[in-house]
Amino acid sequence: MPLNYRSIASNAFVAFFSQGISMLLSAMTALLVPRVLGIDEFGYWQLFMFYSSYVGFFHFGVNDGIYLINGGTPRSKLNKRAINTQFIIVSVFQTFLALILFFAAGQESFVHERVFVLQATAVFFVLNNLSNFLGFLFQAMNETKLYSFSVIVDRLSFLVPLVYFLFSAEQNFESYIAAYVISKTLCLAYCCYNARDILTAGLNSPKTGVHDTAVNIRAGFKLMLANISSMLILGITRFLIDANFGIRVFGKISFALSLVIFFLTFISQGSLVLFPALRQSGKTELERFFSNIRDLMSLLLPLIYLLYYPMVWLMDLWLPNYQDALNYLALLLPICVFECRMDICCTTYLKVLRRENWLLLINLLTVVISSGGALLGVHYFHSIHVILASAVFGIVLRSIVSELLLCRIMDAPFKGRIILGEVAITIIVILLTICVGHGVAGFLATTFTLSMYYMSNRRTFIHLLSTVHNRFLLYKKR
Structure with missing residues (x-):
């Protein structure tokens, strides 16, 4: 089957538009937030961003498996009951893991700022992984525009409080993190609304749901590990800098990396558009x-x-x-x-x-x-x-x-x-x-x-x- 270049171009336009908004927001975060927050406060904000970038790997490959197995499958041919059952199972499991992290963070002898960062990461944990479950599904069904619009909802709902914080010179990094978590909540709500025909399709038996989830984990686990190892190339670098050079140096290095990463995030939308199209070629x-x-x-x-x-x-x-x-x-x-x-x-x-x-x-x-x-x-x-x-x-x-x-x-x-x-x-x-x-x-x-x-x-x-x-x-x- 030949590639439909016009369809790819259309999907790519929306994808790059959504990431253009993300890029604008990242630029504002990278360039304006450091002028408002102190160096230590900005360091804790970057620490939250660092931790939150890894929470997506605690679905153990389910999302990647759905992406691989259902890549190129239109919504009309999707097994909606099976997907809905897996979504419920993943929701329960992710909530369980997040609760462990939340309470464990409060028990450890961290300074208050790190406790807040870890507990906020636990809340973000569930919201991010569930919205990504549906986002990966949209991409697999070649409904890239829906995924792109979910990114727009996510970014714009953070942009509004960010502009307010910047104009009011808000110097409490906790406020920025709270707004970031709320924006992901709205993103999940948008994804659920656009997947309502799937999420109301009924459920398979728990045994069947666990089996289907295990199949997706087997298919996606290696890809998830590949993604983890890809992120660890820079992740270990940042971890070692935080552990050995302190939060101030970590914040400055993270600032330089943020300029690189928001560009990479923008460009990476090309791969999201190409995968379902290439699977059919x-x-x-x-x-x-x-x-x-x-x-x-x-x-x-x-x-x-x-x-x-x-x-x-x-x-x-x-x-x-x-x-x-x-x-x-x-x-x-x-x-x-x-x-x-x-x-x-x-x-x-x-x-x-x-x-x-x-x-x-x-x-x-x-x-x-x-x-x-x-x-x-x-x-x-x-x-x-x-x-x-x-x-x-x-x-x-x-x-x-x-x-x-x-x-x-x-x-x-x-x-x-x-x-x-x-x-x-x-x-x-x-x-x-x-x-x-x-x-x-x-x-x-x-x-x-x-x-x-x-x-x-x-x-x-x-x-x-x-x-x-x-x-x-x-x-x-x-």
Whole structure:
């Protein structure tokens, strides 16, 4: 079945629009909240955001299993009773786990601020995982727009109190966390409303429901572990910084990472749109699209390095207290290039081809490599630069190895020259920021480097643009 490029484009437009709102909100959170909160208060806010990013893995793969098994299945053909039964089972189980975390946090000898962060995370735990259950289901049914609108509801319902807090100079980080939890509550309510035909379809027997849930866990557990290990590449880095350098340094590093992560969140919407469409495509179309999307990312992603300079100039003026964090940003910037390449191309195709084992293995090896370097950075070098460089090295290596594996699976040529060019640009940009700084000289040198990269690969990129142009003209005529 050929890909419907117009449908993909339509879904992608709504997805990127929703993430555009998320990106705006993330930018406000990253740029304005630090000016209102003190460094310690901002650190606890970032600690909550850090913890909350991992609660999605305590569904043990149920959501990922629903996504994999039902990918490409329209709502009309969905077994709604089975899905509803699983939703009830997951709801009870998630509530049970969250209650354990909530009461355990109150028993431990943490300072008050950490107790509040942990208990708020426990509440967020249930709301997030249940809304993601339905969100994954919408994506699997190729109803990506519904998922995107749920993101809009979530983000806008947090934006309103955030604007109020910023204008009133609210300096209590607990208020920001409470508003964030309430926004996720409204997101869950929206998802439940749009899944009301599924959630009112009746229930199967508990035995059948447990069996179906176990099937989804078996299907999604490896993918969930792969996702966990992917997040641990940066997660272990942040944990070690918090444990060894204190909440202030953690807050500054998290600020730099937040600038990277909200960009990644925006770009990752491409993979959400592509997965259900690619699941319905034949081998020939999969191979053709793989070649095109890979070349497109090689064309566009390196331009991110040029954005670094105006971003740093503006941030330096706006947040002078976070100048240390901006110095680390150049070292983290390659994550935008290679993590986007990994997420949109490699991870999506490995899921479509049901190669979760390979995805898990590659991610686990990357965690081992980056964690080993991070531990050396903590205990031997006592250097944040070494810790961050280890994570970046792991992410770059993972992207290259995954693409090489996919090329072998799909019998496609591995474009080592382009990959080598991207790695060379990355090294040059990092060296320029260290030796020259982020002034005009660095910007001009980076521009020259990128020009050489595009000139050396001009035939590939010209052919790509011609192919994309012809494809959309073809579907427009239809």
